[in-house]
Amino acid sequence: xxxxxxxxxxxxxxxxxxxxxxxxxxLPTMGWTNVSNVxxxxxxxxxxxxxxxxxxxxxxxxxxxxxxSNPVIEDFRVLETSGGAS
Amino acid sequence: xxxxxxxxxxxxxxxxxxxxxxRAVELMGGVGVxxxxxxxxxxxxxxxxxxxxxxxxxxxxxxAIAGHAPILExxxxxxxxxxPVLGICNGFQIxxxxxxxxxxxxxxxxxxxICRRVMLRVETSRSPIxxxxxxxxxxxxxxxxxxxxxxxxxxELRRIExxxxxxxxxxxxxxxxxxxxxPNGSMASIAGVRNPRGNVVGLMPHPEHAVDPDVxxxxxxxxxxxxxxxxxxxxxx
Numbered sequence: 001x002x003x004x005x006x007x008x009x010x011x012x013x014x015x016x017x018x019x020x021x022x023x024x025x026x027l028p029t030m031g032w033t034n035v036s037n038v039x040x041x042x043x044x045x046x047x048x049x050x051x052x053x054x055x056x057x058x059x060x061x062x063x064x065x066x067x068x069s070n071p072v073i074e075d076f077r078v079l080e081t082s083g084g085a086s
Numbered sequence: 087x088x089x090x091x092x093x094x095x096x097x098x099x100x101x102x103x104x105x106x107x108x109r110a111v112e113l114m115g116g117v118g119v120x121x122x123x124x125x126x127x128x129x130x131x132x133x134x135x136x137x138x139x140x141x142x143x144x145x146x147x148x149x150a151i152a153g154h155a156p157i158l159e160x161x162x163x164x165x166x167x168x169x170p171v172l173g174i175c176n177g178f179q180i181x182x183x184x185x186x187x188x189x190x191x192x193x194x195x196x197x198x199x200i201c202r203r204v205m206l207r208v209e210t211s212r213s214p215i216x217x218x219x220x221x222x223x224x225x226x227x228x229x230x231x232x233x234x235x236x237x238x239x240x241x242e243l244r245r246i247e248x249x250x251x252x253x254x255x256x257x258x259x260x261x262x263x264x265x266x267x268x269p270n271g272s273m274a275s276i277a278g279v280r281n282p283r284g285n286v287v288g289l290m291p292h293p294e295h296a297v298d299p300d301v302x303x304x305x306x307x308x309x310x311x312x313x314x315x316x317x318x319x320x321x322x323x
Contacts, residue, residue, distance in 0.1 A: 016192070030096045067154065072182070073237060
């Protein structure tokens, strides 16, 4: 059975986020002066063929831990999507 | 005296500086041995260099996919046996991603790709590329990177400092480290670190681009000479 997931990878709080700062700095020039705390992360979609959702999720957690994120600088969250992936 | 040390240089898809590294090794009297990322064979080398570039397009994070390349298992075993390993720029990022070195490299503070010469202050002789240098010594080498800002968790940074694992810091011409001479915002001006055992070292600057007086500074010469000497010592041990 195919299980679809999304993995969100974000920089750990407190670490400098130059990409987020660059986005934040560009917003006032576009007229938005009320935006702060902008952070840029990474979004990965994947599908896993496994017997149960729990089994698939455990595998995705390991993939996210070992490859999709760097535990020194990043956190991740695994979300199951409703499928319908094309 | 036996033949010279065999220094392996790994080529990943997207490596750029592998040929310069091989050439620099040969200029300094070593034997350059090309290695391939997909192989599981280090061809009996006495030391391994992971060169600069953009391995696997640097997708996900710099060095992330290369950190799981087949040859990295061999490099890890080689390092566990005490073999000298040097990661330069992207090679440094790969060693951090594979867990052989502490910390991580993120986007430069300025968000700009930086290409220029810097001064490095040697912090320890306990690494394969500084064994013949003296702490406090200054060398001039180029940097060229967009993601060279060294970071580590607070506790890890304290451990790196207290264990003497910082090998190089960015410094001014007088040897002082300060914000003005920290090109990329690295924590504690760190340009290079080693593992606790002292046989694995990584740095963002490029010693292999600084060996030929016809084309620039020669600060890379003593580093590569030291690596070749360490490799020789290991080979004859």
